[in-house]
Amino acid sequence: MAFERTYRLGDSGPAVAEIRSKLAVVGLLAGEPPAPAATSAPFDADTDRAVRAFQQQRGIAVDGIVGPATYHALDEARWRLGDRILFYVPARLMAGDDVAALQQRLLDMGFDCGRVDGLFGVETEQSLREFQRNVGVRADGTCGPATFKALSQLARTVVGGLPHAMRESEAINRAGPTLSGKLVIVDPGHGGTDPGVLAHRLDEGDLVYDLASRVEGRLTATGSSAFLTRGPDGGARESPSEADRAGFANAAGADLLISLHVEAHPNPLASGVATYYYGNDRYGHYSAVGARFAGLVQREICARTDLVDCRTHPVTGDLLRRTRMPAVRIEVGYLTNPGDAARLADPAFRDVVAEAVVAAVQRLYLPPDQDAQTGFLRIPELRADSRG
Numbered sequence: 001m002a003f004e005r006t007y008r009l010g011d012s013g014p015a016v017a018e019i020r021s022k023l024a025v026v027g028l029l030a031g032e033p034p035a036p037a038a039t040s041a042p043f044d045a046d047t048d049r050a051v052r053a054f055q056q057q058r059g060i061a062v063d064g065i066v067g068p069a070t071y072h073a074l075d076e077a078r079w080r081l082g083d084r085i086l087f088y089v090p091a092r093l094m095a096g097d098d099v100a101a102l103q104q105r106l107l108d109m110g111f112d113c114g115r116v117d118g119l120f121g122v123e124t125e126q127s128l129r130e131f132q133r134n135v136g137v138r139a140d141g142t143c144g145p146a147t148f149k150a151l152s153q154l155a156r157t158v159v160g161g162l163p164h165a166m167r168e169s170e171a172i173n174r175a176g177p178t179l180s181g182k183l184v185i186v187d188p189g190h191g192g193t194d195p196g197v198l199a200h201r202l203d204e205g206d207l208v209y210d211l212a213s214r215v216e217g218r219l220t221a222t223g224s225s226a227f228l229t230r231g232p233d234g235g236a237r238e239s240p241s242e243a244d245r246a247g248f249a250n251a252a253g254a255d256l257l258i259s260l261h262v263e264a265h266p267n268p269l270a271s272g273v274a275t276y277y278y279g280n281d282r283y284g285h286y287s288a289v290g291a292r293f294a295g296l297v298q299r300e301i302c303a304r305t306d307l308v309d310c311r312t313h314p315v316t317g318d319l320l321r322r323t324r325m326p327a328v329r330i331e332v333g334y335l336t337n338p339g340d341a342a343r344l345a346d347p348a349f350r351d352v353v354a355e356a357v358v359a360a361v362q363r364l365y366l367p368p369d370q371d372a373q374t375g376f377l378r379i380p381e382l383r384a385d386s387r388g
């Protein structure tokens, strides 16, 4: 979509009018009549407050700025189940709160549509057909009037999301404790024409590529397969989008995805490591295994380094939302912080972080009675164990 620039407090114009009308539709801008015909409007303090409230609800970084992520989320938020006919469009999945509502209803009734992500994908279509067969509606996988009627006649029975969370955990348990044979996608953020954060003569794209290679090397040593989502920076090539990276991991049928980034902040005092997993407070849904994996990564990194612990958080970015396997995004320190930058510049430090990440991967698959103490798992030892 052609929404490339960003809008913030103090801006005005037709795009701001559109943003205000969308905020009104989702009930966050009181007293504002939805006025798509308005040609210009100010991005005032009320708009700023409404944007921040919306971002908070949706798990988007709360900065009051409307860029592509916030704009698309606003666009999706206006749909209520029954507003439009829903069906599977392979090239461009239908997205919106109506899709999330449908998924929640299907899950509540025991039809496995994967997770509640608001995207009408192949799993949603399959479980919708299953539902249609069960209630005697033509099983065409399209959510139209007859299906809306069938849905509204069936009351909610169980609290949502649980079936998927249980299946996700089962898949991890079934996979067994050894890393041998597992496929892990390691995603160095940015790359190509997008360097990411530039600070203290360091380049995020290069830094996370180096870190990803170290993680990949250790994973390979444990007998698992690891693929990177991109090569080292080759100059003019465009950086793959988050959706492309997620598509790559899905097509490969990966068991896990680990995305690597570093943070930036205008205040050089901001520092520390944080780990993110898929979760959406508004849909009341999150990846249970993703949350556990993020917790392990965060604890292992904090135990082995002196980075400040900025904890784990649920978010909804494209990469974590569109991946079908448990996935985490690690922001390994602030490149704008002199201390964190000095740490990241040191290859020995990057080795320690890589080992922490792989230890977390191993611990995710260990049954509770075999789990190791945080900070103590050594990857070469693991290899000997899995052979013995």
Ligand SMILES: [Zn+2]
Pocket (backbone or CB within 6 Å): 189, 190, 196, 197, 204, 261, 262
């Ligand atoms: Zn980044």
